[in-house]
Amino acid sequence: MKFDRRLFVNFDWTLLFLVLAVSLIGLINIYSSGVNQAYSGQDFLYMKQVQWIIVGLVFMIMAFSIDYRLISRYAYLIYAFSILLLVVVFFYGYATRGSQRWILVGGFTFQPSELVKLTLILVLARYFDDHRIHKAYRLRELFIPVLIMLVPFLLILKQPDLGTALVLFIIFCSVTLFIGVQWKSLTWAALTGLLLIPMGWYFLKDYQKERIMTFFNPDSDPLGAGYHVIQSIIAIGSGGFVGKGFLKGTQTQLRFLPERHTDFIFSVFAEEWGFLGGIFLLVMFMALILWGLKIALHSRDFNGTLISVGITALIFWEVFINIGMVLGMLPVVGIPLPFLSYGGSSMVILMISIGLLMNISMRRFILQP
């Protein structure tokens, strides 16, 4: 690959700035969630998160250096590899708290389900680009894409990790709806889905059912499943308009709030920085998402558009579901808040995704037919 000066000129500095800003907010926040918890060994997590951000940035550079069309050429291979990792997890995975999600790689734990989010986007973009039909899709034309989604979906559901499986499903729906589905097919799919809900309920684990029941009736179990949400709402609400101040969130510092550094990280932020801080963060996310859509819109080829739409959808839905969940608007499913929740695999994969967006963004002028 020879260096093209236009690549540098067209580099997407805005995107880099947005991502670094949000990651920094996340870092400060993880510091706060851990600072008084020396006993539970969470006080140094922010240092680890710094490492993950740096590792992520290195991967990001790799992700925008290689032409995305070249990456896309190997999409099926990459997808197969990530499925293989999921199978490895299935048999040899490292389990904590009752679910088997990790594999150990040289002392680090890696979560292949995070990788699958990205490879699913790549493979769907490749498939729909290869089989473009310029009109709305019918159900039978969607058979293979559904299969592509269903394999990792089921493997992850089995771990069990309802949240990540749900994200895969939503990414699939977003991309598919974006390219267009016939109304008739859509109606059929929706009806089938409705019929499948009672069956799906049968396959859910007890704790998952509990969480969903709790969402519809929080008073039914204020100790178990409801406890998280009640404490989260108290934390966020008590933050008020301007917040309690950095490191001064009582709900967080007194450890009333569970899962402070992972799924409920937004509660920590909203308690300490208030409505103003929360809105600021929302605006940052909004800017990031709209920027992603802009990249999709201006991409020179359809493949690039689809990849950008997929990645943007991933970030959007994770933000929406996670914040909706901690605000008590949606049931509690384990979905991290992008760039804010602690977690190496998630951070690295997000950075690679952003790298791909940059990739598409900076090549929009140099692509020749």
Added chain:
Amino acid sequence: MTEIHDRLNGHETGILHKRFKILFAIVAIALSLLALRMWYLQVIKAEELKQKSENNSIRVRKLQPLRGLIMDANRTVLVDNQCSFDILFVPNRTRDIQDVANKLTYLYAEESMTFPREVFNSGKVRLFVPVKLEKNISREKLAIVETHSLDLPGLTVDVASVRKYLGGEMEAHIIGYTGEVGPEELERDEAQTYTVGDVIGKSGIEKYLDSYLRGKNGVEQVEVNVLGKPVRVLGKINPESGYNVVLTIDSVLQKVAWDALGGQAGAVAAIDPRDGSVLVLVSSPSFDPTLFNGGISVDDWQKLSGDPYHPMENRAVSGQYPPGSTYKMIVAAAALQEGLITPDTAFNCDGSFTLGNRTFRCWQKHGHGRISLHRAIVESCDVYFYNVGKLIGVDKLAEYARAFGFGKPTGISLPREKSGLIPTKEWKLARFKQPWQPGETISISIGQGFDLVTPLQLASAYSTLANGGTLWRPRLIKQIEAADGRVLKTFEPEKKSSLPIRPKNIEVLKSALWGVVNEPGGTGRALQRKEADVAGKTGTSQVIGLPEDDKARKLKYIPSRYRDHALFVCFAPVRDPEIAVAVIVENAGHGGSAAAPVARKIVDAYFEGKKIPNRKPPLVISDRNTSTRNP
């Protein structure tokens, strides 16, 4: 060309533009919904939620489960639960703990009671973190605290259930004790079964079966008002009681053994040779397990750990002693089985035995004359066994000792069991970098020198001989039951191995051991009952190697800690034995005079007990906390 065009986004495809507009709209609407919800929580409901968080009005309280009971083989309850009232100070409205303590001291003084101030003076007071002011308070104090609750801000009474050890000290080593879970235990606990403040077993059966005994924590979420008083219970998950444990111990015999030792340092182990059930396991001196309830005080701990008699050590499984003459049974068994001697083989004993330039003496300094195996065991002739030991050699002897279960842990369900020591040539080379000396073989053939055994191993070895050659794993736990009596788990007798000794030889040995107790000149005559049904062996184990001419032994005064340990092992009835007993009394002198009487009492009690079915065990033996009973 058309194909490539196909792959590019022509800007003329307005349909994509339209889709992007929809996407922009979806994103905007979704994020606005989040913003609205945040406005609702953080602006409209802010005051209410602030109140909730400031008053910390929702509290989650852990509900402690009742630990399971521990019972003996006859279902006599050995460990029960009782209520303990602790006073806690919760720094909420005020952090002035001294003020509260002063008020409490004053209120107590009015009723002429004292407040132990030293309890809480550790560390600083942190908001909402309860400080224990006084634990296990009496009912009188409880009444004072309850009636003056308005004057004592932040004070709450915590009702906890603590262990009540009905067997007191005599079973402390078996039962163990409980305590609050410590930081290291929390660290090691990967399955996250413990939470801070849980009471867990710290030693003995309490520890070994903790996962069964502990039960499951319940929780209760309560809303409290600004004074910290519960207003309403929001939700509750009841705790689940732990499972009950039935031991194989016979608490009546246990008490007899404990009393018979009479506070002397020593240990008793009794086993049922038919299945390896442990009937008695006493270690003396002992400690009061109640002291550990809710954390032992520094004073008490120093007293216990500094005691030169080591009351915390379970001598029955961790005490290692030279077996002395009780080991002669093993030597004889090995020699018979190897064909090195027959029951008729005789040696001449003139009171000493010479090997090279060393002389080994018989305890009978005038000698036993020409003596054969049976009488050599009955009279415990040392010279006979020096000769036999020389024939066998150290390694062959070690092989047989191991077949009897020596030199390795018996596998009883108790922590810190020691394996004892059965020396071999290889062992000595590895340990001391020196070759084995022939003279050392002579010492170990009468159970001195390097040989070390635990009282439980001794009882187990003799019961193996008694039952005709089956080595059982000592079984301390009979079964685990749910509170409703449903049996959860039964611990079946576990056969470890069989003795490689012919029944004919076993009979020869048993008859000789019977002779020890019942024949004239036998060293164990103290056990001679009118039924003449006991077989046994005395032993005296040297604490230090005294000069060979035994001058020192003739001295009137030997410091007590250098005096010999007295041993006695026996089983009864000699036909179809039902009980095997090993007794060690430290620094008490000869086995026949110091240890045998203890064994006698246990054997007598055992056969008396058989005559009276369903006998009642002795009532509460020690209970130092009678002041705080269940209200």
